[in-house]
Amino acid sequence: MSDILTLENVKKYYLAxxxxxxxxxFGKKPIYxxxxxxxxxxxxxxxxxxxxxxSGSGKTTMGKLISTIENPTDGKIYFENKEVSxxxxxxxxxxxxxxxxxxxxxxxxxxxxxSLVSEPLGHFDADxxxxxxxxxxxxxxxIGNKEPKELSGGQVQxxxxxxxxxxxxxLIVLDEPTSALDESIQAQILNLLIDLQKEYNLTYIFIxxxxxxxxxxxxxxxxxxxxxxxxxxxxxxxxxxxxxxYTQLLLSSVPSFETKDLKSPTGGVPSLINLPPGCxxxxxxxxxxxxxxxxxxxxxxxxGVKVLCWLYGxx
Amino acid sequence: xxLEIKNLNVSYKTVNGIANVLNNFELSMDAxxxxxxxxxSGSGKSTLGGAxxxxxxPSAIETGSVIVDGKDIVPMSESEITxxxxxxxxxxxxxxxxxxxxxxxxxYQLMEAARIRNDRLNxxxxxxxxxxxxxxxxxxxxxxxxxxxMNRYPHELSGGQVQxxxxxxxLILRPKLLIADEPTTALDxxxxxxxxxxxxxxxxxYKMSIIFITHDLSLxxxxxxxxxxxxxxxxxxxNDxxxxxxxxxxxYTIALLLSxxxxxxxxxxxxxxxxxxxSFFNLPKGCKFSPRCEKVFEKCREMEPDLIVSxxxxxxxxxxxx
Ligand SMILES: Nc1ncnc2c1ncn2[C@@H]1O[C@H](COP(=O)(O)OP(=O)(O)OP(=O)(O)O)[C@@H](O)[C@H]1O
Ligand SMILES: Nc1ncnc2c1ncn2[C@@H]1O[C@H](COP(=O)(O)OP(=O)(O)OP(=O)(O)O)[C@@H](O)[C@H]1O
Ligand code: SF4
Ligand code: SF4
Ligand SMILES: [Mg+2]
Ligand SMILES: [Mg+2]
Numbered sequence: 001m002s003d004i005l006t007l008e009n010v011k012k013y014y015l016a017x018x019x020x021x022x023x024x025x026f027g028k029k030p031i032y033x034x035x036x037x038x039x040x041x042x043x044x045x046x047x048x049x050x051x052x053x054x055s056g057s058g059k060t061t062m063g064k065l066i067s068t069i070e071n072p073t074d075g076k077i078y079f080e081n082k083e084v085s086x087x088x089x090x091x092x093x094x095x096x097x098x099x100x101x102x103x104x105x106x107x108x109x110x111x112x113x114x115s116l117v118s119e120p121l122g123h124f125d126a127d128x129x130x131x132x133x134x135x136x137x138x139x140x141x142x143i144g145n146k147e148p149k150e151l152s153g154g155q156v157q158x159x160x161x162x163x164x165x166x167x168x169x170x171l172i173v174l175d176e177p178t179s180a181l182d183e184s185i186q187a188q189i190l191n192l193l194i195d196l197q198k199e200y201n202l203t204y205i206f207i208x209x210x211x212x213x214x215x216x217x218x219x220x221x222x223x224x225x226x227x228x229x230x231x232x233x234x235x236x237x238x239x240x241x242x243x244x245x246y247t248q249l250l251l252s253s254v255p256s257f258e259t260k261d262l263k264s265p266t267g268g269v270p271s272l273i274n275l276p277p278g279c280x281x282x283x284x285x286x287x288x289x290x291x292x293x294x295x296x297x298x299x300x301x302x303x304g305v306k307v308l309c310w311l312y313g314x315x
Numbered sequence: 316x317x318l319e320i321k322n323l324n325v326s327y328k329t330v331n332g333i334a335n336v337l338n339n340f341e342l343s344m345d346a347x348x349x350x351x352x353x354x355x356s357g358s359g360k361s362t363l364g365g366a367x368x369x370x371x372x373p374s375a376i377e378t379g380s381v382i383v384d385g386k387d388i389v390p391m392s393e394s395e396i397t398x399x400x401x402x403x404x405x406x407x408x409x410x411x412x413x414x415x416x417x418x419x420x421x422x423y424q425l426m427e428a429a430r431i432r433n434d435r436l437n438x439x440x441x442x443x444x445x446x447x448x449x450x451x452x453x454x455x456x457x458x459x460x461x462x463x464x465m466n467r468y469p470h471e472l473s474g475g476q477v478q479x480x481x482x483x484x485x486l487i488l489r490p491k492l493l494i495a496d497e498p499t500t501a502l503d504x505x506x507x508x509x510x511x512x513x514x515x516x517x518x519x520x521y522k523m524s525i526i527f528i529t530h531d532l533s534l535x536x537x538x539x540x541x542x543x544x545x546x547x548x549x550x551x552x553x554n555d556x557x558x559x560x561x562x563x564x565x566x567y568t569i570a571l572l573l574s575x576x577x578x579x580x581x582x583x584x585x586x587x588x589x590x591x592x593x594s595f596f597n598l599p600k601g602c603k604f605s606p607r608c609e610k611v612f613e614k615c616r617e618m619e620p621d622l623i624v625s626x627x628x629x630x631x632x633x634x635x636x637x
Contacts, residue, residue, distance in 0.1 A: 055476065179497075211504065260536065262512060
């Protein structure tokens, strides 16, 4: 199988505060939020990668870099084994699309729904739009002439999905695409996405906070914490036998019908500006050792899963 | 009684005509109640929240009575309702960016909320005390570098960080009735647990009532004493959380619970309710769920069932339980 996407030591730093001219005069140095820090990953064509992890850990940033909406501060991104650069950008954009986390603010508010969905086609095709909307549980006659603000949250989200898949691009980044959907519509959409993926050999990067959804839809899972991928491997292996202490915490915090009690997290929140010297999870980790506080762990292989943690030795 | 909704009707004027979303809607809540609303996407959950806070768009027509803390808000003027927003009722919007001003820093907006509460309740805190309150709240929300985040604009934060800013606003304002419309969709389950526990604490310490709109049935189970299930603008079932989850009665509730993903994709295809979601311009006669219901029988297609009281807290709209 061939690789469709590779990130190599990718970094994305944002300015933590705007630097004004006056600040520069007085020699104030810019400070950065390290949204994504040295991330490397390879995605095989025709597979589904779920990205789960902490809120604010860099998942959307990763999605935006992959769909070339933002440029990395450092590192390289390869699409179909060619480095993404000014020269290849048009081709990459033609073959990718993204469903944004906040569809209500990322779609053009003045456009009618039917135009929004058909826009990627380059021409208007009512039959195709009608069929696509039906696939996501929406009725062309009812909403085709409406504007996004006249729809419910979950309806806009489905419009955004319809728009992203209508041209069946090779690689689709879906950022929390079912967060505003009821369980039945969510199930219908997940089935649809899987069908399309099989039929056209598509690749998805599926960002979600819903562990049940990640477990169901993906072939591989990447777990992100504070700007780093901390665990990566086959979905079944990661779900059944999570290695990284953060992954373990995440999986054990999923709300269930067994108990009404939810466990609040303990320990400090790592700064993304002044990162702690060693492991980023050390302030919260129940297994923390001396080395964790001083040196950053590197990736090690443990039962076929990649883990960024000193517990599993060093590479 | 903190909230009493009677004969509430909400319709939207659209290019295709008038869509009648909520019909004779009723709901009562005591101070300290937490009720979750789950159900079909597009069934009117956010519309209900907008109706209670009088924040529906101009194209909406709202009639009936919504009595909050002893006052009917439906006939109120904008200035009267403004005095109640924030400290009496506050709504966390489904799209949190809608609650924030894009050209003001989040710190500025949180300080404004803190001052409103301080002024209205004569709490006599000075600006530095308010600032401390705001930063402490952000810390409780587990936001990294809270002092720096105060200086950022909403679009410079992650989806879940924006959500936590708006939740912080609710914690600072501490309203009598909080309507939280899918407030944790962008949070990972560990931070979500923190937020839910903070809301539960406000509820037990100050009797803050909460209407919690969510699609996550386990979350609804965790936070609320009652769950209300909506479909096509109607309440289909309303009961104690325990009962809705462990002993669901309405065919729609049962189907919804069956659709929750628990397996791997190579084990089974996901169950979902076949057929199309209803359109408000073309609602079926009879029971609104009848075209998709596995238990449908003759009568269902002819007449719409009422929301009947079965026993105790239980309400159900289905001919099977007549
Ligand atoms: N334009 C920006 N300026 C400054 N900081 C930013 C900007 N955009 C994002 N960040 C910061 O970068 C970090 C990563 O953000 P990102 O949106 O990628 O997180 P995420 O993993 O998608 O989180 P969530 O699950 O909450 O959506 C966050 O700490 C965020 O505050
Ligand atoms: N401004 C508007 N103009 C016209 N129709 C609207 C408007 N806002 C909402 N609607 C319609 O009213 C119905 C109820 O919408 P509402 O936003 O209350 O649903 P919801 O239950 O919150 O759904 P979701 O779970 O998807 O957020 C939907 O069918 C929607 O299309
Ligand atoms: S490296 Fe150390 S602190 Fe970090 S997760 Fe592993 S054991 Fe915990
Ligand atoms: S009334 Fe009939 S159609 Fe409606 S939910 Fe009950 S059994 Fe199904
Ligand atoms: Mg995000
Ligand atoms: Mg809604």
